[in-house]
Amino acid sequence: MPKQTFFNLPEEKKATLIRAARKEFSRVPLNDALIANIVKEAGVSRGSFYQYFEDKDDLYFYLLDKNTEDRWAVFVSELKKHDGDLFAAMTGMFYSTLSLINEKDTRDFYSNMFLNMNYKIEKTFKHTVKLEEFNKQMSNVLPLIQIEDLHAANNEELFHMLQITMTIMIQALMLKFAQELSDEEVAKHFELQLKLVKRGFIK
Template identity: 45%
Template sequence: MPKKTFFHLSKDKQDTLIQCAKREFSRVPLHEASIANIIKDAGISRGSFYQYFEEKEDLYYYLLNQSSQKNSERFIAALKENNGDIFEAFIDSFQFMIQNHTNQEHKNFFRNAFLNMNYKTEKTFTKNIYEENRDNHLLPIIGLMNTETLNIQGERELQHILKIIIAVTFDNLIQIFVKDLTYEEALKNYGEQMELLKRGFKKIQ
């Protein structure tokens, strides 16, 4: 996360630094990214950079967290729009995540993120949708989900379903970049897999 001094900057200066960082992280993965390139692009000194962030990793995960928050907001909206249907909500969210890939910089940023995925990256992406507290209870977002149609017994089984759907979602996002899938191909594959999950997890009417 940024240091407090970052938030003392004007919004324009914050946005400039963030955009320059995104450009660098779109060019190369995190481990190859250069602070020198970011500060040169942003027109700030290295000393100023370290007043705002401890390391490039803090800046990188701040960017990912911002994206995660947007995805979470879209997921919540999708749950409400689909009357708590988690399958339709995930499909809507998947569409939301991939529709911006027409922007090459945006696409490259996430290509580098997903093709160099680690535990921390995955946790950053999912923490606003799936997170447990000390008592292993899910976030209040669960209250928006319609569990009446699901073939589950209790919250623990709901946790397992969410973990499975999230794993499938991440695999599909990775496949977009590995196989260079079109928007239509990616959506078709994801829709087919979600349909299979529905058959297994939904109650038989």
């Protein structure tokens, strides 16, 4: 998490830093990104950067956290739109995310993220949390999900259902960049896997 000094900055200066960071992380993956480029683009000193963030990883994962919050809001919106249908909501979030990563200003950022995915990045993007935290965070969302339509005996099973469906979405989006698939091919891959999970493997 950024230091409090970052949050105390004027909104315009925070936005400038974020734009500079996104530009650098769009240019190269996290491991190759340079703080020197970020501070130069943002017009701040290197010393100031370390007053705001521990290191470039701290800044990068802050950006991913903000992205995850936005994606979660989309998921909640899709749940409401589809009357609690988990699979319809996940499909809606998939297409929303697919549209987002196709935008000119975000495509390179997501390309670098998906092509250099590791456990920490995937965990952040999936918003993976412990079951105890999940129960707290889901307190406002659980009433939206039509749980009676799912074979979920409890919140733990629902937790894993969400993780599985989210993994299917992430893998499909990774394939888009790794194999340079078209949106149609990626959507077909995602929808087939989601359909198989929804139907179940056992006759």
